[in-house]
Structures are given as structure tokens and as C-alpha cells.
Amino acid sequence: MKKILLKKMLMFLLFFVPLGLLAQNTITGTVTSTDGGEPLFGASVVVKGTEKGAATDFDGKYTLTVNDLPVTLVFSSLGYDSKEVLVSTSVNPINVSLTGGVALDEVVVTGLATSIKRTNSANAVSSISAQELVGVTPPQTLDAALYGKFTGAVVSANSGAPGGGLSIKLRGVTSVNGNSQPLYIIDGVYVDNSSIPSGLNAVSGAAAGGSASNQDNPTNRIADIDPNDIANIEILKGASAAAIYGSRASAGVVIITTKRGKAGETKFSFSQAFGFTQAINLQGIRNWDAAKVEDAFGAAEVPLFTAAQASGNYHDYEDELFGENGLISNTRFGMSGGGEKTKFYAGMSYSDEDGIVKNTGYRKASVRLNLDHKVSNSIKLGLSANYINSSSNRGYFNNDNTGTTIGVSLTSTRPWDQLFPDANGNYPNSQSGASNVLQTRDLVTNNEKVNRFIIGGSADIKLYSNDNSNLKMILRAGLDSYNLSSRAIFPKELQFENVAGGDNGVSIQGSTVNRNLNFSGFLVHNYTTDSDLNFRTQAGITKEVFDRNTYLIIAKDLIASENNVDQAGSIDAAQTRLKQEDAGFFVQEEINFQDKFIGTIGIRGDRSSNNGDAQKLYYYPKASLAVNINNFEFWKSEVVNQVKLRIAYGESGNFAPFGSLFTSFDRNNIGGFKGISVSPFRGNPNIEPERQKELELGFDLGFLDNRVELQFTWYNKKVDDLLLQAALPPSSGFTSKWTNAGNLENKGVEIAINAVPVRTDDFEWTTNVSFWKNTSEITKLDVPAFNIGAFGATLGTFRIEEGKSATQIVGISPDGLVQHGDSEADFQMSFRNNVKYKDFELSFLWHWKKGGDNVNLTALLTDLNSTSHDFDDIDLDPAGQVGNGPYRLSQLGVSAAPFVEDASYLRLRELGVYYSIPKNLITKWSKDYIDSIKLGFSGTNLINIFDYNSYDPEVSNFGSNGISTGVEVTPFPSSKRYMFHLAIEF
Missing domain, CATH: 2.60.40.1120 (Carboxypeptidase-like, regulatory domain)
Known part of the structure; x- marks a missing residue:
């Protein structure tokens, strides 16, 4: 009993x-x-x-x-x-x-502690192997390696500066003001991907008008990760798959698994890559003559123009700035091995990359050690440790309201301006702008340094096992800790510093200390009945702590050209402290009947200190069903060997921004009396997280022994309780408050075809074609329609309006405020191929983006200064009589249409050609010491086809801000890369 x-x-x-x-x-x-x-x-x-x-x-x-x-x-x-x-x-x-091959049976994530064969998964989970990630050409950063490689994603370059700066959106816009970047998890560690401003706004004044969002051109922290350490990436794009991560998963989840050791003889690998980088697309300069100079600047400027031409002092300053061939060197060493009990993997890498602008570059050293130890047949321990040290010189670019950034200053610089220093290193002042672009390039410092540790540990403990059932416990803990130091120096010798009203030198130093901790524990039970009905139950709890402390010290009026912040006549300091604690639980039941019916039901409960009620649990359910028709007895086809129907539903969330709960105080100084005042932004103690609900339907087909696979997915993703900033009446004493006041919907289609068309002893060809399309709509708005991002309706801006696309771009016109474009692409496609013939290998990836618009204000600035490269062309004027520059300027204040441009492109993302020296030749040279030698050439962005009137249609002045991507104001131009490779394994 x-x-x-x-x-x-x-x-x-x-x-x-x-x-x-x-x-x-x-x-x-x-x-x-x-x-x-x-x-x-x-x-x-x-x-x-x-x-x-x-x-x-x-x-x-x-x-x-x-x-x-x-x-x-x-x-x-x-x-x-x-x-x-x-x-x-x-x-x-x-x-x-x-x-x-085509990997229909690869394993994908199905729970916080479990995985499942892709053939049994009811979700469209994208996976990228190490070969697909870095096997063709080494990317500059991890996020850059994801370009065009999985369906449902939009990758935007916030800057072309060395060291990264990318934003990723999965299946459309998921938030207007909240977080829109996916959650990154590396070996079970929740890693930070913030972009932290370095304080350049103190000089540029970029946030003084238009959008006040981050325009400091910072890096994003996922760029710290070495892509060569990665074994596999899984991307949970929608709530139906990401619901297991609850309130942090509304923008999707990127799960990264790094390489592990293998038992046996210790294996070593060494690789060296050298190369260079070039600007993708320089605009060139206007075809000047004396008449054009006089018309633009007056008769007094003509002698200067003709004298410069006669003396050979007529310069293409765009080429002078962006025409560098930045050198690249990537060195990597790895080793793997171990015995029956303990296995290890170690990887060390060093990257040294110069930018296409002098005095810009990126240096990164990374060391990784992964250990796996088998205590007994029942207990396995794992450790992942990664240290990163990096230094990035970013230059001084993007928008500004002082006319001082390199990009903005260049728009007013003419070829006959004399800007080069004299024999003593003294730079002349520019006669056409607030800044001598060469002096700014050579003397300004904008550096970010990072020291980062990412450590994760796990324990897999088998508690019980017999033929029909088993129970195990999984424990995990992770730490992501980094110190970010930023330093921006604007010496008083600069033209815009050494003038009346100038700051007489500025030194900005910042420091960020970030600590992320996460803990989790799970029980996983498997039971199989005699009728081949399998039950897998998992339950567990999670805890996360996020703590960041950032300060900026801005020193102006530098004394004796010192750049210490204490050697200044004026010192200002700002500090931002963010702390968040989350806790939750997860329960899931998976039922599998003979691989025919595979059903899953689960629920996640989360609470957070960022919510209005920190103790309230928000629940995120999920349910899915996959039916493998080919596993039924009646299925007899020899051609079609897989037919899977799938349906999945899930919910996930997005926490309210830190600080939205309370009304803060601002410091004040009135008549020399210091004190505090109430912030104009009122807190909302009832704020709740955004809630995302997604229904996903699809099917997978496999043909000819799975040598051809077709995946089709349709999804409907609804985001309720949008986090918005609502305006308040002046009588309240406040200007706005955070509130949940709207709903958003994304619908889309994703199609992927994977195939091995040819496979023989000497020749193999694998191919992948992907297609994806997303459309969005604001389905409910409880506040009046409002503009967000960009620089106002005169030039084109984003507008949140019920019944319209969440990414519509509106602007003035003769008919009033109208929609001029939409930053969402009509569709995107990628075409990836790998061809092997004996010891030769060719790989390439084409990426086509059709449609999608940018707000291009670089052209406007060059028009205003009469320096546009196409100023005199007449293809924009409907009558074909007025030059492009005058035509665009004639529409300023009349219509925003000329500043909203199609951002379509066709791009050869990656190309790689490699030769593996035959083993018999290697043996002759080295006996058995060397296992393989591979030589090769690769390139990134080698072919770029677009009509967009600037450096690159892939651009975003406002970084990863939810809606406002696709805005351009004189960015650091993007580049192409050429690399030569040597890889040895021994």
C-alpha cells in the first residue's frame, strides 16, 4: 500500500x-x-x-x-x-x-531543456551551421554573418564603421517604442546586445531636432562574439516557437551553440586570412565649370576654382576621405581533444581591421575554453568560458545640427577648397563649412574599448532510467559581464572648436559596467508506452538579473590642450543606472505517436520588476501539432518521402522600458541655486508588457530520398498593448507618459527550397533558395495618430496611424499629408550554392531585396550646398529640363516625395573559392603531421546593383530603434571585402 x-x-x-x-x-x-x-x-x-x-x-x-x-x-x-x-x-x-546533405532530420529547440528532430517540429525554426556561417568568408562581426541566410529577417547596417553596428528584425516590426531586437542566448547565457551612446551629441547636437533617439553611431555588443567559435545557430522567429522564453521573446530568439571538444587524439587548427576593404559605391563629385561655380557661389569664387585646376590643387575630397584600402588580418588557432571523462575545445583569435577612412579601425582578441566532464554515467558537467578584448575607432559621422561631422561637412566641401595641412601640420579653415573634413578626420578621437567575460555552466543529472522511462535534472547558470570605456576627444585646434562661440576643445569619457546573471533548473521526464506513444514532460524555473551602470563626463573649454576631464573650464556629468530582475516558470508536455502525430502544449509564467505590478505573473501559452503523413501505412510514394503538415500557436511578451513606472527628477540650476525639478515625463504605475500572439501554419515536403526539401510557412502575428508615449495636456504639468495604447499585426509568408541536385564521387552541388515577405498594420490606436523618427513631414517621416502600415513613410504634398513610401520590403530572396569538384570548392550567396524605402537626406544636404554628384542631371524632372538638384530643392516645402527613395538591391553577399591540397601530397611533405591544407579567396559584397542615390541602401541613421530604420544622413559608407586564406589542420 x-x-x-x-x-x-x-x-x-x-x-x-x-x-x-x-x-x-x-x-x-x-x-x-x-x-x-x-x-x-x-x-x-x-x-x-x-x-x-x-x-x-x-x-x-x-x-x-x-x-x-x-x-x-x-x-x-x-x-x-x-x-x-x-x-x-x-x-x-x-x-x-x-x-x-539537406539535413531534414537535424535537431532543433523545442523547450528550454529539450530538442526535437526537424521532421517532427511544428515550428519553422531556422538553423545555420558553422559552414554556412563562416565557411565561405569570415564576417567582420557575428550579426554581419547572418545577412541573407535565413528567411523572415531584415538586417540593417546602422553604420559602415569598423566594429559593427547592425540591427535585426524577425518577421516585421514587433514594437514601436519598446525593444525590437531579438534575445541572444549563447550556451545557455543571456547575453547583452546594447548600443550605448558615447556622448557625441554634446558636439554634434544631433538630438537637438528631429528624433531624439540615439544617433551617436555606437557598436552593438553582439559584435563582440567570435563567429568562428560557433557550431550552430537556431533562430526562433515567432511567438509560437519563442513562447518558451516568455517576456523577452517578442522580437525572436537567437540561440547560439559554440563548438565542443571531441574525445581522442588532440587536433589542432590554424588559419590566417589577409585582405583589404573598399567602399562599395562612391558618389563622385559634380562636374564643375566656371559657369556652374558662378551660378552656385558667385563670381568671386571663379578665380579660386580656375587657379585650383591650373595648379593641380583640385581635389576629390570624397575619394580622399573614403578611398582607403583598409588592410585586414584575421588569425585563429584552435584545438580539441580529451579522453573518455573530459573533453575540451579551445579557440583563440585576433582580428585587426582598418576602415576605409584613415584613423578608423577595429581590433579584437578572443579566447574561448569549453570543457565537458563526465563525472559518472549519471552526471555530466559543462563549462563555457569566453574572454573578449576589443578596441574600435569609429570616426565622427552621421547626422548633426552643428555642421561638424565628417559626412555633413563633406556635403559643403568643394574640390577647389584647400584643406591639406602645411609643412608644420597646420590645417587651414574651410571656407565653405564649419569644419575642415581632413582636420576632423585626423584629429578627432572616437574610441570604444571593451573587456568582456561570458561564462556558462551546466549540469545534466540522470535521476532515473529504465527501458521505458527516464528522468533527468538540468541545471544552468550564466554570467555576461563587460566593461565598456568610450573616449571622444575634440581638440581645441579643430576649426569648429577654435572659433567664437566654440567649445574650445571637448573631452568626453564614458564608462559602462554591465552584469547579466541567469539561473535555471529543469526536470525532464520521458515515458514510452508499449504502443509506441511517447510522453516527454518538462518543468522548470528561471531567474534573470540585469544590472547596468553608465556614466558620461563631458568636459569643455580644455585647458592647455589637456584631454583629462578634470583639466577643463566646464564639466558636466550624467549617470544612468538600469536594474531589472525577472523570474518565471515553464511547463511543457510533448506527445509523439510513432512519429505520425507530434503534439506540444506548454505555458510560461513571468514576472518582472519592470512591470507595474512586479509580483504579477503574466502567462504565455503555446500549443502545436505536426502530422507526418508519410509515416502512415497508406503512404507508398517513392518520390515524395516526406509530407508534414504543421500548425502552431504561441504568445510572448516585451517588458516595459526601464523607468516607465515612475516619474523621475531632473537636476536644475536657476540663478546659481541648484536643485531638482519633476521630469516632464510622467510615470505609469499600471504599465504592462506588450503581448504578442502568433498563429503559424505550414507544410514540409521531401522528395527523392530527401535530396529536395520544400518548406512553406504562413504566419499571423498580433502585438497587443503596444508601449507608446501618449501626450498629456499642459494643465497636467507633464508633456507625456508611457501607456499601453494600441495593437499591431504582421502577416507573412516564408518559403525555402533546399536541394542536392548532383552528388557523385567527384562532384556535389547543394543549393538553397529562400523567399520571405511581411506586411504590417496598426489595427488599433487609442491615442491620436503621431509621427515618429526621421526629421518631420517636410522631408519624410514615419507615422503611426490606425489602419495603416506600421512602417509607412509620410510627408507633405500638394494634396496634404500623404504616404510616400514604406520601409518594409515588398519581398526578399536569397540564393545560396555550394559546388564541390574533387579538391575544389565554390560557394556563393546572392541576396535580392525588392522594394522598401529610405528617407535619404544625404542628397538633400548636397543639394543645399550645390555639390550633388547628379546636381545637373535631368532624369528626375518630369519635363526633363530642370537639373536633379534644382528639382529636388524646388520640392522642399512642397512635397517630401524626392527624399523618399526606393532601397531595392541585388547583392553578391558572399563568394568563396577554395582548393584543398590532396592528402597524398601533404603526406609526402609532412609525413603524418598535417591532416589538411586549404587555400582560398573570398569576398563580401563584391557585386552591388541598385539605383539608390547614395552609398548603400542598407542604412539606418537611428540604429536599432523599433520603427525608425531606413533613415540616412551622411553615414560612414559601407564597404566590400577581399580576403586570401590559408587553413591548416594537424
Whole structure:
């Protein structure tokens, strides 16, 4: 009686179904790759028609216990074709080699502590292997490696400056004012991806008009991660997949797994890449003559123009600024090995990249150590540790209201202006603007330095196991800690500093200390009935703490040209402290009947200190069903070997911004009396998180033994309780407050075709074609329609309006305020190919973006200064008589249409050509010391086709702000890269 009672208690506490004990037959063996015979870690070995299975260890070995023989085992692994093997006797081992292919059976995330074969997943989860990520050409940063490689994503370059600066949106806009960047998780660690301003606005005044959002051209912190350390990336694009991460998942989740060690002989790898970078598309200068000079600047300027031409002092300052061939050097060393108990992987890399502008560049050193230790057959421990040190010189670019940034100053610079320094290094003042662009380039410092530790630990503890059921506990902890130091120096020798009304030198120094901590614990129980019905139950709790302290010290009127902040006549300081604590739980049940019906239901509960009620739990449910029709007995087709129908629903959230709960105080100084005043922004103690609800429908088809795969997904994503800033009546004493006041909807389609058209002993061709399209609509707005981002309706701005696209661009016109464009693309496509012939390999990726508009204000500034490269062309004037520059200027104040431009492009994202020296030749030279040598050439953005009238249509002046991407004001131009490679394994 006591035993029965005890069993019932366990069932209730651990969500069990009854346990069973049956007879056993043990099958063992090793799973390897046909390409080199390397053991495959984490390969799946499953009894066909059941969920009963095992995963290989670091040696590729597996052990599986079954009730009766014969059985058919299905072997699969990420990036490899699956294989079925009939086992009719107990003779061991059963060794299997897998061939690289279309990876229908790769493993994808299905819970916080579990995964599932892609063939059984009801969600469209994108995966990128190490080969796809960095195998063609080394990217400058991790986020740059994601360009065009997965459906449903929009990647925008906030800056072309070395060191990154990208924003990623998954399946459209998910927030107007809240966070719109995905959550990044590396080996179980929640990592920070903030872009922290360095205080340049104190000089540029960029936020003095238009949008007050961040325009300081900072890097984003995911750029710190070394892409070469990564083994696999999974991208949960919508709420139906990301619901397991609750209130941090409304913008999607990027799950990164880094490389792990393999048992056996220690393997070493060394790679060296050299190359250079160039501007993608320089505009050129206006074709000046004496008449044009006189018309633009008056007769007094003509002699200066003709004298400069006669003396050879006529300069293309755009080419002088952006025409550098920045040198690139990437060095990497890695090693992997270990024994039966302990395995390790270590990676060390150093990158040194110069920009296309003098005195800009990026240096990064990264060290990684991953350890796995098997304490016993029941306990496994894992450790991931990464240290990064980087330094980025960003230059002084983007928008400003003082005419001092390099880009804005260049728009007023003429070829006959004399800006080069004399023999003593003294720069003349520019006669056409507030800044001598060469002096600003050479003397201004804008540097960011980062020291970062990312450490994660895990414990996998098997609590119970028999033939039909098992129970394990998984514990995880993570720390992401970094110190960011920024330093911006504007010496008093600068033209705009050493004038009446100037600041007489500015020194800005900032420091950010960020600490992210996360903890989680889970129980996972598997149970399989005699009728091959599998139940997998998981339950767990999570805790996250985010703590950031940032200060900026702005010193003006530098004494004796010192740049210490204490050596100044005027010192100002600002400090921002952010702290957030979240806690939650997660419960999920997965049911699998013979790989025919796979259903999942789960719920996540979250609470946060950022919510109005910090103790209130917000619940995020999920449910999904996948039906593999090809696994039913009636399916007999030899051509179509996979037909899966899937439906999924899920909810996720987005916390309110820090500080939206309360009304803060501002410091004040009136008549020399210091004090505090109430902020004009009123807090809202009832603020709630945004809630995202998504329905996803799709199907997957596999043809010709899975050599061709078609994936189709349709989704409808609704975001309720949008976080908005509502205006308040002046009588309240406040200007605005945070509130939940609207709904947003995204609908889209994603299509992917993966195929291996040719595979022979000497020749193999794999290909992928992807298509994705998203449309958005503001379905509800409880506040009056409002403009957001950009620089007002005269030039084109974004407008949030019920019944209209969330990304519409409106502006003035003769008919009033009208829509002139939309930053959302009509559609995007990518075309990725890999061709191998004997020892040669060719890989390339084309990316096509059709439609989508930018607000291009670079052209406006050059027009205002009569310096536009196309100023005299007449293709914009409907009558074909007025030059482009005069025509655009004639519309200023009349229509915003000329400043809203189509941002379509066709781009060769990546190209790689490699040659592997045959093994027999290597053996002759080095005996058995060297395993492989690979030589190659690669490039990034080598071919760029677009009509956009500036450096690159992929641009965003306002960084990763939710709506306001696709705005351009004299950015740091983007570049193309050429690289030469040597890789050795030994």
C-alpha cells in the first residue's frame, strides 16, 4: 500500500505517467562522418516509429536498449542525411557513417531543456551551421554573418564603421517604442546586445531636432562574439516557437551553440586570412565649370576654382576621405581533444581591421575554453568560458545640427577648397563649412574599448532510467559581464572648436559596467508506452538579473590642450543606472505517436520588476501539432518521402522600458541655486508588457530520398498593448507618459527550397533558395495618430496611424499629408550554392531585396550646398529640363516625395573559392603531421546593383530603434571585402 501511495505522489509531483520495466536488448556502435571519418557528437539514434532513442557522445558512440528485435534504427545529425539500418540480431557494434546533405532530420529547440528532430517540429525554426556561417568568408562581426541566410529577417547596417553596428528584425516590426531586437542566448547565457551612446551629441547636437533617439553611431555588443567559435545557430522567429522564453521573446530568439571538444587524439587548427576593404559605391563629385561655380557661389569664387585646376590643387575630397584600402588580418588557432571523462575545445583569435577612412579601425582578441566532464554515467558537467578584448575607432559621422561631422561637412566641401595641412601640420579653415573634413578626420578621437567575460555552466543529472522511462535534472547558470570605456576627444585646434562661440576643445569619457546573471533548473521526464506513444514532460524555473551602470563626463573649454576631464573650464556629468530582475516558470508536455502525430502544449509564467505590478505573473501559452503523413501505412510514394503538415500557436511578451513606472527628477540650476525639478515625463504605475500572439501554419515536403526539401510557412502575428508615449495636456504639468495604447499585426509568408541536385564521387552541388515577405498594420490606436523618427513631414517621416502600415513613410504634398513610401520590403530572396569538384570548392550567396524605402537626406544636404554628384542631371524632372538638384530643392516645402527613395538591391553577399591540397601530397611533405591544407579567396559584397542615390541602401541613421530604420544622413559608407586564406589542420 505504501509503495502504491509513493508512486502516486511521484506522479503528481513530477507530472509522470506510469513507469514500466521490460526485458532489454542492448545495441551499441559509433556514428561518424563520411567526410574525414570524424565522430559525430550529438547524433540522434532513434527506433523508427517511436521516440525511443539515444544521442552519441563526444566519441560518436551510442548505447540503446530495446525490448525486441528486429528493429529499424534511424541515424541523423545536424547537416547530414539520415540513414536507416535494420538490426535483426544482437551482434554489436552497429557502426554508421552519415553523408552531408539537406539535413531534414537535424535537431532543433523545442523547450528550454529539450530538442526535437526537424521532421517532427511544428515550428519553422531556422538553423545555420558553422559552414554556412563562416565557411565561405569570415564576417567582420557575428550579426554581419547572418545577412541573407535565413528567411523572415531584415538586417540593417546602422553604420559602415569598423566594429559593427547592425540591427535585426524577425518577421516585421514587433514594437514601436519598446525593444525590437531579438534575445541572444549563447550556451545557455543571456547575453547583452546594447548600443550605448558615447556622448557625441554634446558636439554634434544631433538630438537637438528631429528624433531624439540615439544617433551617436555606437557598436552593438553582439559584435563582440567570435563567429568562428560557433557550431550552430537556431533562430526562433515567432511567438509560437519563442513562447518558451516568455517576456523577452517578442522580437525572436537567437540561440547560439559554440563548438565542443571531441574525445581522442588532440587536433589542432590554424588559419590566417589577409585582405583589404573598399567602399562599395562612391558618389563622385559634380562636374564643375566656371559657369556652374558662378551660378552656385558667385563670381568671386571663379578665380579660386580656375587657379585650383591650373595648379593641380583640385581635389576629390570624397575619394580622399573614403578611398582607403583598409588592410585586414584575421588569425585563429584552435584545438580539441580529451579522453573518455573530459573533453575540451579551445579557440583563440585576433582580428585587426582598418576602415576605409584613415584613423578608423577595429581590433579584437578572443579566447574561448569549453570543457565537458563526465563525472559518472549519471552526471555530466559543462563549462563555457569566453574572454573578449576589443578596441574600435569609429570616426565622427552621421547626422548633426552643428555642421561638424565628417559626412555633413563633406556635403559643403568643394574640390577647389584647400584643406591639406602645411609643412608644420597646420590645417587651414574651410571656407565653405564649419569644419575642415581632413582636420576632423585626423584629429578627432572616437574610441570604444571593451573587456568582456561570458561564462556558462551546466549540469545534466540522470535521476532515473529504465527501458521505458527516464528522468533527468538540468541545471544552468550564466554570467555576461563587460566593461565598456568610450573616449571622444575634440581638440581645441579643430576649426569648429577654435572659433567664437566654440567649445574650445571637448573631452568626453564614458564608462559602462554591465552584469547579466541567469539561473535555471529543469526536470525532464520521458515515458514510452508499449504502443509506441511517447510522453516527454518538462518543468522548470528561471531567474534573470540585469544590472547596468553608465556614466558620461563631458568636459569643455580644455585647458592647455589637456584631454583629462578634470583639466577643463566646464564639466558636466550624467549617470544612468538600469536594474531589472525577472523570474518565471515553464511547463511543457510533448506527445509523439510513432512519429505520425507530434503534439506540444506548454505555458510560461513571468514576472518582472519592470512591470507595474512586479509580483504579477503574466502567462504565455503555446500549443502545436505536426502530422507526418508519410509515416502512415497508406503512404507508398517513392518520390515524395516526406509530407508534414504543421500548425502552431504561441504568445510572448516585451517588458516595459526601464523607468516607465515612475516619474523621475531632473537636476536644475536657476540663478546659481541648484536643485531638482519633476521630469516632464510622467510615470505609469499600471504599465504592462506588450503581448504578442502568433498563429503559424505550414507544410514540409521531401522528395527523392530527401535530396529536395520544400518548406512553406504562413504566419499571423498580433502585438497587443503596444508601449507608446501618449501626450498629456499642459494643465497636467507633464508633456507625456508611457501607456499601453494600441495593437499591431504582421502577416507573412516564408518559403525555402533546399536541394542536392548532383552528388557523385567527384562532384556535389547543394543549393538553397529562400523567399520571405511581411506586411504590417496598426489595427488599433487609442491615442491620436503621431509621427515618429526621421526629421518631420517636410522631408519624410514615419507615422503611426490606425489602419495603416506600421512602417509607412509620410510627408507633405500638394494634396496634404500623404504616404510616400514604406520601409518594409515588398519581398526578399536569397540564393545560396555550394559546388564541390574533387579538391575544389565554390560557394556563393546572392541576396535580392525588392522594394522598401529610405528617407535619404544625404542628397538633400548636397543639394543645399550645390555639390550633388547628379546636381545637373535631368532624369528626375518630369519635363526633363530642370537639373536633379534644382528639382529636388524646388520640392522642399512642397512635397517630401524626392527624399523618399526606393532601397531595392541585388547583392553578391558572399563568394568563396577554395582548393584543398590532396592528402597524398601533404603526406609526402609532412609525413603524418598535417591532416589538411586549404587555400582560398573570398569576398563580401563584391557585386552591388541598385539605383539608390547614395552609398548603400542598407542604412539606418537611428540604429536599432523599433520603427525608425531606413533613415540616412551622411553615414560612414559601407564597404566590400577581399580576403586570401590559408587553413591548416594537424
